[in-house]
Amino acid sequence: MPKPESAPPQRLWQKLGYExxxxxxxxxxxxxxxRRQWKDPFACAEGEWVTTRGKIAAVKASRWRGGRAxxxxxxxxxGSYEGLELYWFxxxxxxxxxxxxxxxxxxxxxxxxxxxxxxxxxxFEIVRPDEDPAIHLDRLTPVYPLREGVGQRxxxxxxxxxxxxxxxxxxxxxxxxxxxPAAAEALRAYHxxxxxxxxxxxxxxxxxxxxxxxxxxxxxxxxVARQALKVRPPVRRDLCGPFLSALPFxxxxxxxxxxxxITRDLEGSRPMQRLLQGDVGSGKTLVxxxxxxxxxxxGQSGALLAPTETLAAQHAxxxxxxxxxxxVVVQLWTRHHRPEEVPLLDRSxxxxxxxxxxxxxxxRLPGLGLGVIDEQHKFGVAQREAFLRKGGQPxxxxxxxxxxxxxxxxxxxxxxxxxxxxxxxxxxxxxxxVLRSPQELPRxxxxxxxxxxxxxRAYVVYPVLEESEKHDLKSATTAYEELxxxxxxxxxxxxxxRMDPEEKxxxxxxxxxxxxxxxxxxxxxxxxxxxxxxTMMVVEHAERFGLAQLHQLRGRVGRGAQQSYCVLVxxxxxxxxxxxxxxxxTTQDGFVLAEEDLKLRGPGNLLxxxxxxxxxxxxxSLMRDLPLLHQAREMAAALVAEDPGLKAHPGxxxxxxGYWAEAADFSSH
Numbered sequence: 001m002p003k004p005e006s007a008p009p010q011r012l013w014q015k016l017g018y019e020x021x022x023x024x025x026x027x028x029x030x031x032x033x034x035r036r037q038w039k040d041p042f043a044c045a046e047g048e049w050v051t052t053r054g055k056i057a058a059v060k061a062s063r064w065r066g067g068r069a070x071x072x073x074x075x076x077x078x079g080s081y082e083g084l085e086l087y088w089f090x091x092x093x094x095x096x097x098x099x100x101x102x103x104x105x106x107x108x109x110x111x112x113x114x115x116x117x118x119x120x121x122x123x124f125e126i127v128r129p130d131e132d133p134a135i136h137l138d139r140l141t142p143v144y145p146l147r148e149g150v151g152q153r154x155x156x157x158x159x160x161x162x163x164x165x166x167x168x169x170x171x172x173x174x175x176x177x178x179x180x181p182a183a184a185e186a187l188r189a190y191h192x193x194x195x196x197x198x199x200x201x202x203x204x205x206x207x208x209x210x211x212x213x214x215x216x217x218x219x220x221x222x223x224v225a226r227q228a229l230k231v232r233p234p235v236r237r238d239l240c241g242p243f244l245s246a247l248p249f250x251x252x253x254x255x256x257x258x259x260x261x262i263t264r265d266l267e268g269s270r271p272m273q274r275l276l277q278g279d280v281g282s283g284k285t286l287v288x289x290x291x292x293x294x295x296x297x298x299g300q301s302g303a304l305l306a307p308t309e310t311l312a313a314q315h316a317x318x319x320x321x322x323x324x325x326x327x328v329v330v331q332l333w334t335r336h337h338r339p340e341e342v343p344l345l346d347r348s349x350x351x352x353x354x355x356x357x358x359x360x361x362x363x364r365l366p367g368l369g370l371g372v373i374d375e376q377h378k379f380g381v382a383q384r385e386a387f388l389r390k391g392g393q394p395x396x397x398x399x400x401x402x403x404x405x406x407x408x409x410x411x412x413x414x415x416x417x418x419x420x421x422x423x424x425x426x427x428x429x430x431x432x433x434v435l436r437s438p439q440e441l442p443r444x445x446x447x448x449x450x451x452x453x454x455x456x457r458a459y460v461v462y463p464v465l466e467e468s469e470k471h472d473l474k475s476a477t478t479a480y481e482e483l484x485x486x487x488x489x490x491x492x493x494x495x496x497x498r499m500d501p502e503e504k505x506x507x508x509x510x511x512x513x514x515x516x517x518x519x520x521x522x523x524x525x526x527x528x529x530x531x532x533x534x535t536m537m538v539v540e541h542a543e544r545f546g547l548a549q550l551h552q553l554r555g556r557v558g559r560g561a562q563q564s565y566c567v568l569v570x571x572x573x574x575x576x577x578x579x580x581x582x583x584x585x586t587t588q589d590g591f592v593l594a595e596e597d598l599k600l601r602g603p604g605n606l607l608x609x610x611x612x613x614x615x616x617x618x619x620x621s622l623m624r625d626l627p628l629l630h631q632a633r634e635m636a637a638a639l640v641a642e643d644p645g646l647k648a649h650p651g652x653x654x655x656x657x658g659y660w661a662e663a664a665d666f667s668s669h
Contacts, residue, residue, distance in 0.1 A: 012158060015149050024159050025168070025187060028206075028618050029142035032199060033107060036138055041077060041084050041117050044110045050119075051107045052077045053127070054084070056100050061092060073098050075106060085118040103127040107143070125152055135160050140193050163191050173651035174212060175635060180205040190619070204628065207620035211411075211629050214614050215636035216652070217659055218414035223640055225415065230271050230393045232298060239293040239326055239348060246325065251286060254278075254423040258287045261419050265395065266294050266370075272395035275376075275413050277404055278421030279590040280555025281428060284399050285315070287421070288372050289322045291397055296328060296349035300369025303352040305359070305387055307378035309334045309501050310508075314530055315374065316353040323351065333357045336501050358390070359383055365390040372397045401555075402548050403590035405598050411622050411629055412614070422591070430588045431537075431558040433566040435581050438540075444567050445486050448536055452491070452517040456562060458536035460520050461553055463544040465496050473541050480520040487518050495521040526552045532560030542568035543577040547597040550581075551590045598623055615659055 013021050033051045041050045054077035064070045069092045074083040086106060088094055098104070108122030123143070125136070135141075135157055144155050162168075168184040176182075181189065181201055189202035244251070251259070258276060265272035278284045292302035304319070306312040316332040323330060326348055331339040333354030352358060352365055368391030373379060376398040379387075388394055398416065409418060436444065448458040460483065462476040480494045493507045493516040510516040512531045519525070526549060537557045542550060550568065558564035568581055583596050622629065639649070646653045646660075653660050 010149075012150055012155060015147055016155075017147075021158075022162065024155075025162055025170075026618075027144060027155075027159065028190065030145050031143050032140045032193065033105075033143055035105070035136075035141045038078060040080065041110060041119075042080060042082055044117075046110055046112045048110050049107070050110055051105065052084070053103070053105050054078055054080070056098060056102045056104065057083055059095065059098060059100060061095055064089070071095055071098070075104060082117070085113075085116055086122055086124075087118060087120045089121070097126065098124075105137075128153075132157075135192075140196065140199060142191055159191055163188050171651060173655050174209075174216075174649060175639065176205075177208065177631060177635070180208065183209070203619055204625075207625050208628050208632055210615060210617050210620045211625065211632035212636055213652075213656055213659075214411065214617075215414060215629075215633045216640060216646075217614055217656065219636045219640040220645075220660075221415035223644060225273050226270055228271055228393060229269055230395075232267070233300065235297050236299050237297055237348065239297050239328075240290060243290065243293055243322070243326060249425065252283060252421070252423040252425055254421045255283050255287055258419040258421060259290050261417070262287070262291045262397065263294055265417070266291070271393045272370075272397065273416050274397050275409075275416045275418045276397055276399045276421070277409070277418060278399070278401065279403050279424070280401055280552060281424060281559065282421035283425055284374075284401065284421060285318050286322070287419075288374075288397065288399060289319060291372065292319075292351050292370060293323070293326070293328075295370040295395070296351070298369060299349070299367070301350050301352065301365060301367045302370045302372070303354070303358060303365055303368055303387075303390065304372040304374065305379070306353070306355060306374045308524075309336070309355055310504060310524075310529065311374065312353055312355050313505075318530070319351060319353060333363065334501070356383070359386040363390070367391075368394045370395045370397065372399065374399045374401075376400055401552065403551075403594040405591065405595045408594075408598065408622055410633070414633065427561075429558060429561075429563050431554055431564045431566050433554065433568065433585050435542075435568045435570065435578075435585055438569055438571050441569065444538060444569075445483075447565075448518060448538070449487065451536055452487070455514060455533065456536070457511060457514070457517045457519070457531055457534040458538065459525055459534060459553075459556055460518065460538045460540070461525065462520070462522060463541050465498070465522050473544070476520055476522050479540070483518060483520055491516055492518045492520060495519055495524060497522065497524045523549065523553065525556055529556050530559060531556075533562075534559070535562050535564040537564075537566045538569065539567070540569045542570045542581055543572040547580065547583060547593040548590070550584055551593050554584070615656070 011021070013024050016024070016027060018024060018027070035051070038052045039050045041052050044050050054075045056073050057076045058074040060072045062070050062072070068089050071088045071091055071094045073086045075086055077084055103126070105125045105127060106119060106122040107124070108119035111118040111120060127137070131153065136153055142156060142159075144152065144159070146152060146155070168187060170184040170187060172183055180186070183205070186202040186205035189198045190206055193199035193202065262272070262274060265274055276284055276287055288304065292304070295302045304315055306315055312332065312334055316330055320330045328348050329350045331350060331352050333339065333352055334357050335355065357363065358365070371387050371391065371394045373384065373387065373396070384396070388396060451458060460479065462474060462479055464473050464475045466475050466477050476494065476496060480492065484492045493510050495504060495507050499507070507519070508529070511519045512533075514533070523545070534557050537554055539545065539550060539553055545553070554566040557566065566584075568584060570577070570581055572578055580596070583593065587593060620628070640646075643649060
């Protein structure tokens with residue numbers, strides 16, 4: 001019997017996810033190293049990034065604590081008599097390629113350990129004398145993102161051949177502001193620049209292309225959405241009047257402003273497309289409840305979509321407390337919970353609350369007039385579309401508890417109207433936030449013990465669930481066992497994302513009802529947990545979280561009348577990490593923190609999957625390129641107004657590919 005033929009080996013570009021070799025033209029460098037002159041690692045300060053060249057003078061393989069394999073090499077940089085220590089953990093295979101006498105280029109962050117200079121897990125290239133120095137050395141050298149089985153130097157050589165040694169046919173497909181290089185010229189200069197100035201000009205041109213494509217899609221979405229007309233049933237009853245009259249408090253000015261904006265949308269001739277953006281605890285649920293009642297007043301139903309079962313259950317609980325006195329039925333839909341048919345005689349309407357289970361084709365939501373999506377950045381455009389198809393032309397209200405800087409909002413939600421809740425309900429005490437070292441934890445545990453004795457609760461959060469050799473972090477699992485010894489085994493529960501829903505609910509009940517006043521958790525408690533008796537939030541390894549995420553975690557406490565506290569625990573040595581965490585001590589304003597996060601970490605931690613349906617940003621920076629963003633927005637709006645559907649710009653439509661179909665279809669239901 002003949003042996004089955006094995007699959008042909010993948011070519012280099014296929015290993016990187018491209019169907020054709022030409023796809024590598026758009027495989028952009030993640031940085032450039034100036035290899036025209038090398039840095040002296042012994043003249044650099046600790047924490048400074050360095051790229052240097054030298055020969056391996058010695059190697060050593062050993063085992064470290066915990067059984068970790070360690071491969072160590074001593075590099076003799078050019079022109080230096082000192083040795084630079086290089087360390088790699090759990091990479092014993094390096095001993096076959098990194099041998100004494102090999103010449104290396106290394107890139108990493110300087111550490112000073114007992115007066116010795118060290119790089120831990122540096123990136124490296126082996127210098128081969130027979131390779132062209134004009135590609136790899138003596139220039140501003142591109143360094144590309146890699147995958148397993150792809151070497152830096154062969155990839156660089158192949159891209160050099162594609163963009164520098166062949167004609168590059170990359171036509172212009174949209175208007176270009178004056179002063180920018182042509183697309184083909186920009187591509188060449190961005191891969192292999194002749195100077196730092198040429199690199200920056202090329203980067204700006206490619207960044208403009210990305211931002212322009214994004215803004216064209218947003219402008220087209222807005223145009224299509226505003227073309228749709230909606231026939232609204234007449235108002236049959238007054239639900240909002242009794243609802244507001246029964247509230248034991250006065251809504252904030254920001255909430256009242258959002259009520260008016262949403263009501264105006266719901267009375268208009270076009271389906272609502274609005275983003276409700278509010279800080280932790282600013283009262284988005286009240287605004288959503290008001291919007292749902294406005295829809296129910298016309299005899300229609302409403303639905304609220306949440307990303308997790310915990311958050312969906314929390315919303316159902318809160319909405320029942322607000323709406324059931326008015327005769328509104330609130331039904332919960334999750335993977336593990338399907339509501340039974342509820343007779344609606346003498347009822348004022350129904351609100352469906354659920355997870356992705358609501359999107360399934362088998363689920364019918366008759367008479368859907370309004371769809372609300374919470375934590376909407378967890379859902380892609382296709383999921384939003386599936387939700388909207390449950391109704392004829394339902395209005396859409398998107399909610400986010402992650403404060404988004406105006407710059408980011410402008411970039412990502414140019415197709416939406418935006419309401420901002422920038423006030424907190426009166427009477428809320430600010431959460432006192434302090435930064436502490438791990439050595440001070442015994443005092444923190446003593447404080448939690450006193451809080452628990454007074455009937456209060458505490459969260460203790462960790463960035464990882466289990467120990468890993470890739471990082472030296474205490475895990476939630478390890479901490480759970482330790483804290484059971486500190487507080488008593490019956491006093492501590494654990495919550496994490498891998499638990500099944502029944503177990504999660506049981507642990508939450510134990511915590512909320514005070515049987516176990518200490519909860520050890522991962523960041524799963526970031527949203528959807530509302531326990532007014534919780535007054536303590538402790539976050540270990542706080543440097544591993546973004547400021548916006550820390551602010552979300554802090555928002556789990558301070559929800560009752562008692563003074564609450566947030567303790568950020570970190571032993572980060574880097575000055576910038578400590579300074580970033582200190583910002584949490586000085587402000588409670590999530591929008592200020594989001595701006596700081598954007599400056600320090602870039603938009604990645606805020607974007608999540610919000611860009612579903614938009615081209616990815618591989619070159620542009622939303623902070624650095626804000627003037628370009630405004631320019632791209634204006635030009636995109638003018639182009640779409642002049643040429644709806646881009647009929648006169650087929651090349652741009654083709655370049656946008658599947659994104660264009662999503663833009664044109666968005667909100668057309």
